[in-house]
Amino acid sequence: DAGVIQSPRHEVTEMGQEVTLRCKPISGHDYLFWYRQTMMRGLELLIYFNNNVPIDDSGMPEDRFSAKMPNASFSTLKIQPSEPRDSAVYFCASSFGRARGNTIYFGEGSWLTVV
Amino acid sequence: SQQGEEDPQALSIQEGENATMNCSYKTSINNLQWYRQNSGRGLVHLILIRSNEREKHSGRLRVTLDTSKKSSSLLITASRAADTASYFCATDEPRTYKYIFGTGTRLKVLA
Numbered sequence: 188d189a190g191v192i193q194s195p196r197h198e199v200t201e202m203g204q205e206v207t208l209r210c211k212p213i214s215g216h217d218y219l220f221w222y223r224q225t226m227m228r229g230l231e232l233l234i235y236f237n238n239n240v241p242i243d244d245s246g247m248p249e250d251r252f253s254a255k256m257p258n259a260s261f262s263t264l265k266i267q268p269s270e271p272r273d274s275a276v277y278f279c280a281s282s283f284g285r286a287r288g289n290t291i292y293f294g295e296g297s298w299l300t301v302v
Numbered sequence: 303s304q305q306g307e308e309d310p311q312a313l314s315i316q317e318g319e320n321a322t323m324n325c326s327y328k329t330s331i332n333n334l335q336w337y338r339q340n341s342g343r344g345l346v347h348l349i350l351i352r353s354n355e356r357e358k359h360s361g362r363l364r365v366t367l368d369t370s371k372k373s374s375s376l377l378i379t380a381s382r383a384a385d386t387a388s389y390f391c392a393t394d395e396p397r398t399y400k401y402i403f404g405t406g407t408r409l410k411v412l413a
Binding site: 220296 | 332333335344345392400404406
């Protein structure tokens with residue numbers, strides 16, 4: 188399996204622009220997670236899905252952030268409008284869930300810089 | 303917040319020495335996992351220990367869990383320069399599949 192695939196790997200955008208991050212989870216996984224990593228705040232869970240349904244979005248920082256999972260093989264995290272404080276590495280991860288082990292598999296991350 | 307706290311924040315040792323890092327968490331858990339992150343990369347799963355287990359081994363890794371103290375430790379024996387990375391613990395909130403990661407320990411192994 189190719190693992191969790193994220194795109195773009197790097198993005199530099201201007202403040203106020205819309206940013207869309209994309210993720211393809213590992214085939215067959217039931218759970219999909221979006222995390223954000225910064226030096227100041229560490230690794231934060233933004234939202235997670237189970238069988239394409241958002242289960243907990245309490246970590247989404249504000250209304251500028253939205254996430255969707257239209258099918259089992261694709262998810263997006265959108266920031267509109269973007270702000271410099273959104274600069275971070277955004278990780279997508281997926282997992283089978285407890286019934287088949289708990290290992291969470293991470294993508295390589297999308298490095299976002301908002302200037 | 304459930305977030306775990308690792309200590310030390312940073313650790314520098316010589317190759318061949320053992321490295322121990324600790325994780326503390328706040329509420330009850332189903333299991334605890336340890337992950338490794340190389341610079342600029344995603345996190346990679348190392349080992350999982352369930353709440354009813356006290357110790358687990360995998361190769362050069364040894365994990366302990368003390369649920370009464372809400373703490374875990376990760377021991378890497380005979381460290382190598384290639385073990386240089388950040389190490390994170392992750393815990394799940396009861397009745398959810400919400401995994402929260404700790405603040406991480408940055409390990410540097412000097413050759």
